[in-house]
Amino acid sequence: MARRSDHSREELEELALRTARKIVESEGAQTLTARRLAGDIGYTPGTLYHLFGSMDGVIYRINAETLEKIKEEIAPLHKRKPAQDIPADIHKMAAAYINFAHTHRELWLLLFNTQSAEQPPAWYVEKIEESFSPLEEVMKPLYKKESELKLAARALWSAIHGICYLEITQKGPMRKSRQNATEMAKYLITSFLNGQDRAKA
Amino acid sequence: MARRSDHSREELEELALRTARKIVESEGAQTLTARRLAGDIGYTPGTLYHLFGSMDGVIYRINAETLEKIKEEIAPLHKRKPAQDIPADIHKMAAAYINFAHTHRELWLLLFNTQSAEQPPAWYVEKIEESFSPLEEVMKPLYKKESELKLAARALWSAIHGICYLEITQKGPMRKSRQNATEMAKYLITSFLNGQDRAKA
DNA sequence: CTCAATAATTAAACATTGTTCAATTATTAG
DNA sequence: CTAATAATTGAACAATGTTTAATTATTGAG
Known part of the structure; x- marks a missing residue:
């Protein structure tokens, strides 16, 4: 014993x-x-x-750590000085996210590709929310209204995540190398931000 | 017996x-x-x-049917006449996709939120590729180069899928009603297409 | 029609899984 | 030292996917 x-x-x-x-x-x-x-x-x-x-309890704890790690890798990519190149920071973050998913493939899959019987506990849902905050922080100067910032940041991050997810799980139509997800994200972000500027002008 | x-x-x-x-x-x-x-x-x-x-074999067959259904719902939203409102068609497709995910929640989860031990068979991978074709079809007039069309269509569709996925699985930061995914997709598509036009001008 | 060959179907077993819980063992308090 | 308490275990349960030998049904040839 x-x-x-x-x-x-x-x-x-x-x-x-x-x-x-x-x-x-x-x-x-x-x-x-x-x-x-x-x-x-x-x-x-x-x-x-x-x-x-429960085993789900173990998994939620591991996933919380993974979310923390992701945040730690992404948050520092935004230098707080004003007059920064915001698009460049966003591109860096997306690339870092996709890179994390590849270098920690199994942990990332545990986070997004498993189904648990239990409802996620409140502290876990909180962690999820937090993990999205760095991108929101970077994009803040681009929007006057808080509500639009939230909408834009979440839409963009979900989009990047979707590209990453379909590449890694092979459940989407991309069977080639990692280049693709990064390339697709780059293309998406560039167009998205261009369109944002234009809508404002 | x-x-x-x-x-x-x-x-x-x-x-x-x-x-x-x-x-x-x-x-x-x-x-x-x-x-x-x-x-x-x-x-x-x-x-x-x-x-x-195997049981995975059963699931792949069901999923193939679901992919077929999704394609059937989305493909007809594009009227082939020239001089169409392409953005409007894309918006319709995205809305239809998100709507399908909600009205056939469990089938959609079986398709994207389950992990199988077996590698997907070739005919199944083929089905996945096909399911992306309607959007590519609609976007065709926007691009000269085939490669850019493919990149743009897949990036956009993966993005829409990502928004949908995070809402339905609650693994992203959106805990409210279905309005959100549709709204986010609308916002994303508008900005994306705006940015595309601008890059060309 | 009969009966051997063939194919479909079953029943039973295996190895795993998550999970529960009474019994056991270790630690702490008085 | 002993009684209360807490951690740990071992054994059991129900359920899962999967395999396989035996059984049953169908077919085809003579």
Whole structure:
């Protein structure tokens, strides 16, 4: 029997999540099972249920970390100085997002390509909202009305995400290299921003 | 024992697929299991494996039908006469797509929100490609180069899909009514097309 | 018509899965 | 030291997709 004094509850949770992330990264989401994860940390499935309530609970925690990582990669691409090249920043963010999806393919798939029986907990929905904020921040100077900013930022980000998703899952009509998603995003963003300017002029 | 002479192989496949579709539509993808489907058509799981090879095989067949339906709803929205209002047609198509996703929610989720162990068969990949063709058709007059047409059409369609996907799965930052996805798509398309015109001028 | 060959269908079994829970073991408090 | 408490386990459940040998139905040849 694993001794409780080996780790505090927090340490044990961290150990479990770290190990779970490793399993997903190296062997894909399918291999993340209760018995496998429990075995890898030297405990039994019951302990995971004690800590996380369910396997979906584990997955939501991993996904929250992934959302955090994505945000961390994207947020710093916007230098706060005024008079910046906003389109350039947006292009950078989109490229970074697509790049993240490719370099952390399995984690990204766990985030967007799995279905859970449980409703997402409130703190998780919050995390999702936050992950969209960097783009909104960058685009802020382009809009007078808060409502239009929100609409524009979310539409654009969803669009970039859609391009990325269909490429990675192969559920869309693009079977070639990663060049395509980045290229498509670039094209979309350029046209979109052009159109925005024009509507304002 | 179900008697083979009750249906020809084709009839039996059709019966199975029709029943499977009904199960998904009314109770969601989770309830489409081998035993359930077999029971509903008066056979046993083994027969399904005889017909479709695997449960993924069944799902690919249903999804192919769904892709067909989507195409049928979208394709006729483009009247072939010249001097048409192309942007209007694109808006109609996007709205129809999002509407389909809502009115056939479960089938649409089966198509885009499930993960299969098997690689999609060639005929299925073909179906995916085809489903994108109507938009490409409409946008054709806007581009001289075939390559740019393909890039633009796929980027735009993926974008619309992304907006739709994040709304329906609630994996993006939109928790309100269906109005949002349609509204976002409208906004995106308008800006995108504006930007395209401008780049050409 | 008979009966062997063939094809479809079934029943039962397997290996996995997530999950629950009473029993067991370790830790803490008094 | 002992009683209360908390963590951990092991075993069990129900359900899943899938395989396969045995069974049943159909067909075709003599």
